[in-house]
Amino acid sequence: MEIRHLRCFLAVAEELHFARAAERLHIDQSPLSRTIKELEEELGAHLFIRTTRSTQLTRAGRLFLEHVPRIFAALDQARDSVKSAANGFHGQLRIALSDGVTPSRLPALLARCREEDPEVEIRLFEVPLSQQIKGLHSDLYDAGFSMADDVGDGILVAPAWEDEVMVAVPARHPVLAYRRVPLEEVLRYPLVLGDPAACEGHARQIDRILRKQKLEPMIVQHVTSYDLMMTFVSAGIALGLAGAAHITASRDPGVIARPLAGKQPLLTTYLLRRDKEPSEMLTRFVERVGCIDEADTTDDS
Incomplete structure (x- = not known):
């Protein structure tokens, strides 16, 4: 098994389309198909189910896909280690x-x-x-x-470490009347929160804070980045809940950070x-x- 076999497999597995994978690899489709066939013969298993309409991974292909990216990550790290040593580290x-x-x-x-x-x-x-x-x-x-x-x-x-949970508030929003905003007041307005898939732990900790209230939060959007969260807040679409450091890092003049009232919740x-x-x-x-x-x-x- 050679590196080229793994590169070809990864391209097809990610594209699920032989023509697009061949274009991505800058090779013709025929040698790509031969390389995949060589790999399947060596592994003794079919990696793809290919029809005139679609290309899908087999169970063996899905299992193989779990390992291949880590192989390339290890190779990249080996290369980086050599460069690091060459640079005096x-x-x-x-x-x-x-x-x-x-x-x-x-x-x-x-x-x-x-x-x-x-x-x-x-x-x-x-x-x-x-x-x-x-x-x-x-x-x-x-x-x-x-x-x-x-x-x-x-x-x-x-x-x-721990960070204080704060409310990201649009300029000229009614909750700015509070120096410390009660959480029940926050829940009267739409919220933009971190995506549970992309920010699992952050979303879980915020959810635990919200579940202490009887009101159900009105979530208008889940986002994968705090920059996008602050964009929604700055536009006046929703309030955000995030660590103080996240809000400060945005440096958006249209976003004002306010602490929550009562016992201050923390993000760990x-x-x-x-x-x-x-x-x-x-x-x-x-x-x-x-x-x-x-x-x-x-x-x-």
Whole structure:
């Protein structure tokens, strides 16, 4: 099995169309079909069901597709490791970011890592939560940040930092009459929230906050990015609920952040890593995560 077999399989599996896959690979359709046939013969299984109208993955093809992207990710990381060594770094930490993590502590954490461990390169990967979990299990990532704490066996989860939940409010909106907005008042208006599929942990934490109220939220849109959430808010279409850092990062003059009334709800970002003995580099990184949060708490007080 050669890399070209995997590239051809991945193109067809993603396009589900041989002609489009061949165009994407800049080859003719005939050699593409031969390559797929070679791969199927080597594996001893059909990977595609092909008719005159459609191309679909077989069960074996779907199972194979779960592994192939990780092979290419491992190859990319091997290439990056060589480049890292050539650039003078003596080690590398691969950190996954998923699930709409609040960015409040991340810049300070990375700055401290660079200051205290300048010979270690930190590489960040923005991936879906499911991919982060698979990558931690298969050693594609050394650690990751997520807002979900229910990630299954074999993964250690620890709180990394917390952020205040705030309301993103359009300029000249009635709730601006409140310095601290009651949650029941927020629920009188349409909301734009993070997509549960793209921001699973964030959406789950927000949902727990909303479920404490008797009113059912009026959700007009689920979005996959906080920039888009702030666009909806700035346009006056809805209120948003997000971490203070997310709202601040938008820098949209049409969006005003207001705290919630009563006991302030918090969003928790978690540090995830595989349940095994960590390397010295990873141990120092985990220690810094705790120190960054403690330092910020001390500053706030």
